[in-house]
Structures are given as structure tokens and as C-alpha cells.
Amino acid sequence: MANSTTSASANRPEGAERLSEERREAMRGEPPFVEAPTDDTRLVRALKEAGVTAGLVAVLTLFFFFFRTDIAVGGLNLTVDPKSWIIAVGIAFAGRFLLTYFVFAGERPTIGGWKKVAAASARWPIGKVLGITLLLIALTLPFLLMTLLPGQDRYLLDLSILILTYVMLGWGLNIVVGLAGLLDLGYVAFYAVGAYSFALLATNFDLGFWICLPMAGLFAALWGVMLGFPVLRLRGDYLAIVTLAFGEIIRVVLLNWYDFTGGPNGILGIPKPTLFGLEFSRGEGSFSDFFGLEYSSIQRFVFLYYIILALALLTNFVTMRMRKLPVGRAWEALREDEIACRSLGINTVNVKLTAFATGAMFGGFAGSFFATRQGFISPESFTFIESAIILAIVVLGGLGSQLGVVIASVVMIGGIELLRNLTGLQAIFGAGFDPTQYRMLIFGLAMVLIMVWKPRGLVSTRTPSAIYKEKKTIGADLVAQGEGH
Amino acid sequence: MNENNRNWAVDPVLSVEHLTMRFGGLVAVDDLSFDVGRGDITALIGPNGAGKTTVFNCVTGFYKPTEGRIALRREGTVSDAALAELTRGGQQYRRADDGSIFLLERMADFKITEIAGVARTFQNIRLFGGMTALENLLVAQHNELMRASGYTIGGLLGLPGYRRAAEAAKEKAIEWLRRVDLLDRADDPAADLPYGAQRRLEIARALCTNPVLLCLDEPAAGLNPRESAELNTLLKYIRDEHGVSVLLIEHDMGVVMEISDHIVVLDYGKKISDGTASEVRNDPKVIAAYLGVDDEEVEEVERDLDVATAHTPVQGGAL
Numbered sequence: 001m002a003n004s005t006t007s008a009s010a011n012r013p014e015g016a017e018r019l020s021e022e023r024r025e026a027m028r029g030e031p032p033f034v035e036a037p038t039d040d041t042r043l044v045r046a047l048k049e050a051g052v053t054a055g056l057v058a059v060l061t062l063f064f065f066f067f068r069t070d071i072a073v074g075g076l077n078l079t080v081d082p083k084s085w086i087i088a089v090g091i092a093f094a095g096r097f098l099l100t101y102f103v104f105a106g107e108r109p110t111i112g113g114w115k116k117v118a119a120a121s122a123r124w125p126i127g128k129v130l131g132i133t134l135l136l137i138a139l140t141l142p143f144l145l146m147t148l149l150p151g152q153d154r155y156l157l158d159l160s161i162l163i164l165t166y167v168m169l170g171w172g173l174n175i176v177v178g179l180a181g182l183l184d185l186g187y188v189a190f191y192a193v194g195a196y197s198f199a200l201l202a203t204n205f206d207l208g209f210w211i212c213l214p215m216a217g218l219f220a221a222l223w224g225v226m227l228g229f230p231v232l233r234l235r236g237d238y239l240a241i242v243t244l245a246f247g248e249i250i251r252v253v254l255l256n257w258y259d260f261t262g263g264p265n266g267i268l269g270i271p272k273p274t275l276f277g278l279e280f281s282r283g284e285g286s287f288s289d290f291f292g293l294e295y296s297s298i299q300r301f302v303f304l305y306y307i308i309l310a311l312a313l314l315t316n317f318v319t320m321r322m323r324k325l326p327v328g329r330a331w332e333a334l335r336e337d338e339i340a341c342r343s344l345g346i347n348t349v350n351v352k353l354t355a356f357a358t359g360a361m362f363g364g365f366a367g368s369f370f371a372t373r374q375g376f377i378s379p380e381s382f383t384f385i386e387s388a389i390i391l392a393i394v395v396l397g398g399l400g401s402q403l404g405v406v407i408a409s410v411v412m413i414g415g416i417e418l419l420r421n422l423t424g425l426q427a428i429f430g431a432g433f434d435p436t437q438y439r440m441l442i443f444g445l446a447m448v449l450i451m452v453w454k455p456r457g458l459v460s461t462r463t464p465s466a467i468y469k470e471k472k473t474i475g476a477d478l479v480a481q482g483e484g485h
Numbered sequence: 486m487n488e489n490n491r492n493w494a495v496d497p498v499l500s501v502e503h504l505t506m507r508f509g510g511l512v513a514v515d516d517l518s519f520d521v522g523r524g525d526i527t528a529l530i531g532p533n534g535a536g537k538t539t540v541f542n543c544v545t546g547f548y549k550p551t552e553g554r555i556a557l558r559r560e561g562t563v564s565d566a567a568l569a570e571l572t573r574g575g576q577q578y579r580r581a582d583d584g585s586i587f588l589l590e591r592m593a594d595f596k597i598t599e600i601a602g603v604a605r606t607f608q609n610i611r612l613f614g615g616m617t618a619l620e621n622l623l624v625a626q627h628n629e630l631m632r633a634s635g636y637t638i639g640g641l642l643g644l645p646g647y648r649r650a651a652e653a654a655k656e657k658a659i660e661w662l663r664r665v666d667l668l669d670r671a672d673d674p675a676a677d678l679p680y681g682a683q684r685r686l687e688i689a690r691a692l693c694t695n696p697v698l699l700c701l702d703e704p705a706a707g708l709n710p711r712e713s714a715e716l717n718t719l720l721k722y723i724r725d726e727h728g729v730s731v732l733l734i735e736h737d738m739g740v741v742m743e744i745s746d747h748i749v750v751l752d753y754g755k756k757i758s759d760g761t762a763s764e765v766r767n768d769p770k771v772i773a774a775y776l777g778v779d780d781e782e783v784e785e786v787e788r789d790l791d792v793a794t795a796h797t798p799v800q801g802g803a804l
Binding site: 318326327330333339341343344345346347462464468469470471480 | 545595597599604605607611612613614615616617620623625626627628630631637640641659662668672673676677691
């Protein structure tokens with residue numbers, strides 16, 4: 001960097017040099033733009049703003065918290081509840097005070113501290129450390145759960161499997177939306193194709209999970225290409241609408257093709273996966289029998305957990321690898337500028353189709369895993385809301401970021417489940433508060449807040465796929481978002 | 486001017502013949518014919534709206550011309566009879582050791598770059614802004630690397646053949662970055678580079694596709710005089726050391742007059758002049774087009790010019 005600045009100034013003509021020197025002279029010393037507030041004024045200011053905020057909240061919530069009307073026999077019953085009103089005003093006062101005192105009026109931006117931390121740990125960037133930590137946790141999770149939380153291990157393990165399924169789907173969609181920049185609102189179609197491929201092959205031809213898995217992936221990839229062709233010429237919002245329609249078409253066909261798919265009744269009796277032919281059941285020839293263990297139903301969950309973990313890691317590995325291959329670089333170039341791609345001799349048709357096919361293939365893998373885990377599938381499971389959740393995971397995590405998808409999946413899928421059990425909130429809102437009723441509300445609010453805080457997703461920087469000397473992450477403001485965003 | 490200097494008539498790399506491009510009722514390019522000599526720097530000039538960029542878009546396949554033939558002779562010489570036969574036969578191109586020929590008006594835009602070897606830059610720079618300078622040049626080597634990676638399969642398995650090819654591609658990219666004086670910015674995102682550097686990077690990116698013909702759309706637009714001079718050096722280097730023929734659109738007459746071997750002047754989609762820099766500079770039609778003189782006054786200008794040149798020879802930069 002030092003080199004580049006010197007050469008740039010050497011290139012400049014003399015007049016400009018002198019001008020810029022004068023300008024620099026005028027601004028010598030610390031930038032005098034903002035006086036750093038002293039502690040006294042800071043405290044006063046914080047108290048004042050907190051007071052105003054508290055006053056506003058007091059007025060606004062007067063008729064929500066202080067006076068309450070309940071339906072009673074023969075009309076309405078007015079009750080007075082000063083306690084919750086005072087608590088609400090107190091929260092507003094304290095929150096505003098803390099924000100003003102520590103965040104808004106700090107001597108330097110709070111972010112500055114983080115930048116220093118990030119710079120100090122350049123060799124071990126925070127993303128890398130976090131990634132390795134998460135991987136280690138993921139690898140040992142079943143045993144951690146069994147030893148630490150023996151009472152809840154099955155529920156939590158099942159939840160982990162669900163989260164990992166969404167991580168895998170998010171990574172698959174990330175190829176299409178994050179890397180190639182093609183907004184796909186019908187990703188669930190490939191999930192459905194994978195699930196039904198496996199279910200139909202298994203029930204009709206008596207094939208096992210491991211044989212069907214690659215076939216399901218191939219079928220889904222084929223459907224990816226079939227979707228790819230009609231949308232090749234579409235851009236922006238039109239692409240999003242057509243993919244949305246495609247997702248619905250698949251679901252409606254599954255619902256109405258009664259003879260083939262069982263229609264709304266779905267498909268029952270999908271076989272469970274086996275470990276080299278060993279079933280996870282009671283009795284002769286089972287996993288526990290073979291290894292001389294005592295049978296426990298948790299063994300099957302642990303097995304399923306490791307299958308989806310392996311599939312997800314495969315998705316990640318292949319994606320990371322492809323990013324450094326010409327095809328992955330062409331995806332990102334396509335997201336940046338399609339016309340420039342064509343001017344460089346890149347067949348953008350093939351690039352788009354490979355993106356759709358690769359993304360769809362991983363969706364298909366995840367779909368067949370879903371089918372084998374549930375043992376039963378029906379079109380109910382493949383509605384638009386699934387596509388929306390997967391897309392939300394990718395967008396919330398940060399387009400193109402693998403780590404972001406993991407964090408977003410944990411937050412979104414884990415968060416929805418967590419809110420179901422948040423009985424602690426009853427201490428604030430009263431004993432009548434039922435967290436399950438408010439969970440979607442709280443969840444929606446949390447998402448809005450995250451997007452306000454980080455508009456380009458949790459991990460929005462881009463890592464270059466090739467490095468000459470120094471690896472520099474690229475800020476989100478420079479990276480194009482592709483079509484339809 | 487000596488006839489022997491007319492390289493474009495003897496050994497053309499690109500022949501545009503009777504090119505017409507209509508957009509609805511508007512005729513952007515009208516029956517235009519010109520040749521681009523192999524190893525020449527050819528400039529396409531003309532007032533705003535003369536149809537220069539339309540010609541470019543036809544040559545690089547971004548537009549399909551309404552009429553006309555655009556033939557590229559990649560190597561060797563091809564007889565006119567062979568060209569006529571190819572045109573009648575309905576093929577897109579013919580590859581042979583004694584001379585390959587490509588009919589660009591029949592080919593898809595990316596094929597023109599991939600197999601015919603025509604690369605281009607854009608009037609409004611089109612870099613991959615979120616990718617580093619190095620990555621930009623690697624994307625340009627896509628087709629070569631795709632073959633080396635066994636269409637991704639070999640690359641996924643990490644075969645040594647691909648690793649060697651990837652190293653070579655990086656070497657080539659670094660060599661071009663050094664050549665355009667951007668090596669110390671190799672790891673910076675392209676959108677972060679200053680304007681002049683982005684122009685140079687776009688030229689380097691086009692050259693990474695190994696073109697025989699490089700089409701530059703206003704490469705000196707927005708450059709300061711020093712950067713323009715550097716651009717001239719770069720273009721001469723490309724022509725002399727790499728044997729790449731250059732076709733450029735340019736408004737900066739300093740650049741055009743200094744480096745062009747051949748200048749074609751367009752006005753209202755028609756060719757009004759064609760020749761060396763000194764021929765074009767003294768052409769009354771060109772002066773009239775640039776100064777905005779009515780058709781009847783052209784002769785008047787011609788007469789004035791004859792008087793002027795009789796006394797003092799016109800120096801460079803008269804336009």
C-alpha cells in the first residue's frame with residue numbers, strides 16, 4: 001500500500017501537488033471536526049435525553065400499561081396497573097441513558113475498538129477462529145449434549161439436525177443467490193424433487209438411502225437445468241417471479257398427481273438409513289447388536305446427525321473449492337457484470353446453468369435426507385414459506401458468506417425454537433404471558449433489528465479467491481448483489 | 486502517401502463490408518466498408534452520434550448487423566474466393582493451417598472473443614468491481630482454465646494439471662499487472678482503483694483473452710495528459726511486442742494522431758474519410774464534419790485549405 005501511494009503522488013503534476021500540500025497544512029493536527037465531549041456534559045446530556053425518552057414512553061404507554069380494560073360481566077372492567085407502567089418507563093430511561101452515555105457520545109466510535117482487535121489478529125482472523133470453533137462444536141455436539149444435558153438430549157439433537165439441514169440448504173442456495181447473483185425464490189422445488197426422488201425410488205424399487213442419495217442429487221440437478229433454461233434471458237424481478245412460479249408448479253404437481261405421488265396423502269414408510277447395512281433398531285443384525293451395545297433410540301439420532309453434518313460439510317467443501325476454480329470465479333463475475341463476462345468469451349448460459357444445477361443438487365441431497373429422517377413426506381412440507389426461510393437465512397447471513405449462513409441458520413431456526421421455551425419472559429410480562437404466542441412477533445422484530453444493524457447481512461465482506469501478496473477482505477459496498485436484489 | 490504503407494489494403498485482419506445497422510427507422514450505420522490492417526493501430530473517429538460504438542458492437546457481436554459482412558482473418562491470408570465460398574456455405578467460420586477466417590456477424594458475442602480472438606473494452610468501464618485486480622485478469626482466462634480444470638471435475642479433485650495451469654494463469658495476470666503498472670494494487674478491489682488505473686486494468690483484462698484484435702472504446706476518456714501519454718506507450722507496446730492489432734474509438738486527437746497507423750472517419754453512419762493520419766487531417770470533409778459546416782460550404786473549406794497548405798504545412802493536432 002505504501003508503494004502505491006508514493007507512486008500515485010509522483011504521477012501528479014506539480015500544481016496539484018502544491019495544492020494538496022496546502023490543503024494538508026490547513027488540516028494539520030487532530031481533525032478538529034468534533035470536540036470530544038467532556039465527562040460532565042456527557043452525563044448531563046445522557047440524563048437529559050434519557051429523561052425525554054422516559055417521558056415519551058410514559059405518555060405513550062399510559063393507556064396500554066397504566067390503565068387496562070378487561071372484558072367483564074356486563075361490560076368492561078377498568079384496572080390500574082402502575083407496576084408494569086413504571087417498569088416500562090424505567091427500561092426506556094435506562095436503555096436511552098446507556099446508549100447515549102456509552103455509544104452515541106463516546107470519545108471515539110465504539111466500532112474503533114473492534115477494528116483494532118481485528119487488525120491485531122490478522123493472522124487469526126475472527127472468521128477463521130469462529131469457523132474452527134463452530135466445526136469442533138459441531139463434530140462433538142452429540143456427545144456434549146448426552147453428557148451435559150442428558151434429559152433434553154434427544155430434543156436438542158433433533159433440533160441440531162434441523163438446523164444443519166437448513167445450513168446445508170442455505171449453502172446450496174448461496175451458490176445461486178450469493179455467488180451467481182441469481183435471485184431464486186423457488187429453491188424448495190429442488191428440496192422437494194430430492195425428497196420425492198428418494199421416497200419414490202425407495203418405496204417402488206426397494207433401494208436404500210445410500211444408493212438413492214446420489215440419484216436424488218442428480219434428479220434435482222436435472223430440474224435445476226430445466227428451470228435454468230427458461231429463465232436464462234430473464235433479469236431482476238422477472239427472474240424472481242418465474243422461479244417463484246416454478247417452486248409452486250412442482251408443489252401443485254406433487255399435490256395433484258395422485259397415482260404417482262400419493263397426492264396430499266404423501267408417501268409413507270420411507271426407509272431409514274443404515275450404517276453399512278446395520279439398522280438402528282432393536283434385535284438381531286442391528287447396530288447395537290453388532291457392536292454389543294445396549295439399544296437406545298438416541299443412537300439413530302446421533303447417526304442422522306452425523307449424516308447431515310457430513311453432507312453439509314461436503315456442500316461447504318465443494319463450494320469453497322469451486323469458488324477458486326474458473327467456474328466459481330465466473331459465477332461471481334456474472335454477479336458483478338454479465339455483459340463484461342460475455343466480452344471475455346465466457347458462455348454465460350453455461351455459467352448460469354451450472355450455478356442452478358450445483359445449487360439444486362445440494363438441495364436434492366438435503367431433500368432426500370429430510371425424507372429419510374421424517375419417514376413420511378407430503379407436499380405440505382414444501383410450501384413457499386420454506387423457500388422464504390432459506391432465502392432469509394442466506395440474506396441474513398450475508399450473500400456469498402459461508403459462515404454467515406451458519407450463524408443465520410442457528411439464529412433463525414434455533415431462535416424460533418428457543419422462543420417457544422422462553423418462560424423467563426413471564427417475569428417481565430406477567431404470569432399470563434405465553435411465549436409461544438408471541439414468538440413469531442419477537443422473531444420478526446429481531447430480524448428487522450438485525451437488518452437495520454447490518455443491512456448487507458451478518459458477514460457481508462468478500463474474501464478474494466486468488467491472492468498475489470496480501471489477503472484483503474473486500475467491503476460489502478463494492479460487491480455487486482446481482483440480479484433482483 | 487506511399488501506397489506500400491497501406492498495410493490495411495494488403496493484409497487486413499478485419500474487413501467490414503457494406504455494414505448497415507438499422508434501429509427501427511434510424512440508420513445508425515449506413516453501408517460502411519473499411520479494413521483494419523494486421524499489426525496496425527486503427528482509429529475510428531467522428532462526431533458524437535456518428536455510429537462509432539454501433540460499429541464496435543457489431544464487430545464484437547453485441548449487435549447483429551442488419552446487413553453486411555464482417556470477416557476476421559485470424560492468421561495467414563485467405564483468398565476472396567475462399568471467403569465468398571464460406572459466406573455462401575452458411576458456416577460461421579473456417580479453421581485451416583493456411584488461414585482461418587471468421588464471419589463475425591454470424592457468431593455469438595462470447596464466441597467472437599473465445600475462438601475468433603476479438604477482445605473489447607467499454608466506454609463506461611465494466612470491471613468486476615467487487616473482485617480484485619488479479620481476479621479480474623483470472624476471469625479473463627476463463628476458457629483456458631476451464632479446459633485445464635477438466636471442466637471443473639479435475640479442478641475439484643485437485644489434479645496436478647490444473648494446478649500448473651492455475652499457476653501459469655496467475656503468472657500471466659501478474660505479468661500484465663506489472664505491464665500496466667498496477668502490480669502493487671493487485672489485491673485491491675477493482676472498484677477501489679482510481680479512474681485511470683481502471684482503464685488500464687480493463688485493457689489488461691481484455692489482453693488476457695489472447696486477442697488478435699483489440700477493440701478499445703474511448704480508452705483515453707477521462708485521462709489526464711500524462712495518463713494519455715502512458716496509454717500511447719502501452720498501445721504501441723501491445724502492437725509492437727504482442728502483434729495485436731488495435732481498433733480504437735477516440736475523441737482525444739492527441740492520442741489519435743500520434744499513434745494511429747490508419748484512421749477511418751464516420752459521420753452520420755457513413756464513412757467520410759479513410760487513410761493515414763496526415764491524409765485525414767487535411768481532408769476538407771473531415772474538417773467540415775468537425776466544425777459543423779453545411780454541405781455546400783465543403784468546397785469552400787477545401788479551397789481555403791489548399792491556400793493554407795500552399796503557404797504553411799499543417800502541423801499535428803489541427804483537429
